[in-house]
Amino acid sequence: MCMNGSIHLFRVRGIALRVHLTFPLILVWAALQFGWLNGRGWAGAAYGVIVTLLLFVIVVLHELGHSMAAMRYGVEVKQIVLLPIGGVAQLARMPEVPRQELVIAIAGPAVNFLLAGLLLAVGSLWGQDLGIRRLMFALGGLGRPTLRAVFTYVFAANLFLAAFNLLPAFPMDGGRVLRALLPSWMGHGRATTIAVSVGQSMAWLLGLWGFLGGGIFLILVAIFIYVGAAQEGRMVRWRIALSGLTVAQAYSRQVQALPPQATLRDAVSITLNTLQSDFPICEGGRLLGLLTHARLVEALDRHGADTAVVLVMRREVEPVSPDEELERVQERLAREKLDALPVASGGRFVGLITSRDLNEVFRLLASHPDLVARREEPRQSGPS
Numbered sequence: 001m002c003m004n005g006s007i008h009l010f011r012v013r014g015i016a017l018r019v020h021l022t023f024p025l026i027l028v029w030a031a032l033q034f035g036w037l038n039g040r041g042w043a044g045a046a047y048g049v050i051v052t053l054l055l056f057v058i059v060v061l062h063e064l065g066h067s068m069a070a071m072r073y074g075v076e077v078k079q080i081v082l083l084p085i086g087g088v089a090q091l092a093r094m095p096e097v098p099r100q101e102l103v104i105a106i107a108g109p110a111v112n113f114l115l116a117g118l119l120l121a122v123g124s125l126w127g128q129d130l131g132i133r134r135l136m137f138a139l140g141g142l143g144r145p146t147l148r149a150v151f152t153y154v155f156a157a158n159l160f161l162a163a164f165n166l167l168p169a170f171p172m173d174g175g176r177v178l179r180a181l182l183p184s185w186m187g188h189g190r191a192t193t194i195a196v197s198v199g200q201s202m203a204w205l206l207g208l209w210g211f212l213g214g215g216i217f218l219i220l221v222a223i224f225i226y227v228g229a230a231q232e233g234r235m236v237r238w239r240i241a242l243s244g245l246t247v248a249q250a251y252s253r254q255v256q257a258l259p260p261q262a263t264l265r266d267a268v269s270i271t272l273n274t275l276q277s278d279f280p281i282c283e284g285g286r287l288l289g290l291l292t293h294a295r296l297v298e299a300l301d302r303h304g305a306d307t308a309v310v311l312v313m314r315r316e317v318e319p320v321s322p323d324e325e326l327e328r329v330q331e332r333l334a335r336e337k338l339d340a341l342p343v344a345s346g347g348r349f350v351g352l353i354t355s356r357d358l359n360e361v362f363r364l365l366a367s368h369p370d371l372v373a374r375r376e377e378p379r380q381s382g383p384s
């Protein structure tokens, strides 16, 4: 199945392995690089494709290392996706317990060191030269394409992969190790901020190295790291801003509910005159459904302005209670692709919690978390 630009290959221990549609680009690049650009034609090209496929087998084993460690802590692994620049194991969440993040981060490179150890044993029995010069030679795709060359390449690739991933370039493994090792008095937020800054500085350096002759892949990896670090930093800031807050502290009370027989025209006029763009449909204080902004626009095109709202509203929207946590609300809004959720107390509609409300909380409280009283949060902990 093709989904989100990637193709499902197979499952390992329940984890879906997928390859991104751009993945074949790396094989084309390998064929060119090891073949014709190296003056070795078809034989070189075939060798390039084989070692690159083996490289990605190693990448998959590396990602499985992370995945198995994550599953030990009860973290769901959604899938492993292979991109031309490497692999990503997508975890449902990253544990905030530093020791768990440390173990999960190290598990990937540990697999490579383990494999390298095994290959070193085999290589010494086989009388294979695995000196540093020979390894650089193999990674560069130089020399004749023989079985020994493949062996040396795989050994070198394991060492290279482990070492590269251990660079302190958050969100790569080394960056996660760095965050987990920062002193606990800093807290998760401060530790993340530091890891993000170090990671983005590393990304600049790698990018610069790429521009100065390191090649296009280094530049792509640098961009990947920079954007990834920014995203994770933002996610953590959101979590900190929302943590321990409930719907009651943020929802909008001054919301106009519409009766079922109101028309789309009524909803449009309120939208134009107020900040409200989603409408609870109520009868005698009882919630019947939600007319979302997207539904309103779509229904205007399809059915015209005089249609009754009850005919086009969403009925399946489950209201939230005032003591629900804001973090859960944010997750639901994202999952159900909504901008607002109705708030109900004792079966009666009392207001709306909107993404605008959440944005305000974030803007005001991300840098001033002490402005409001927060519920004490139970820290998550796993098996030790």
Ligand SMILES: [Zn+2]
Pocket: 062, 063, 066, 108, 109, 165, 173
């Ligand atoms: Zn890794």
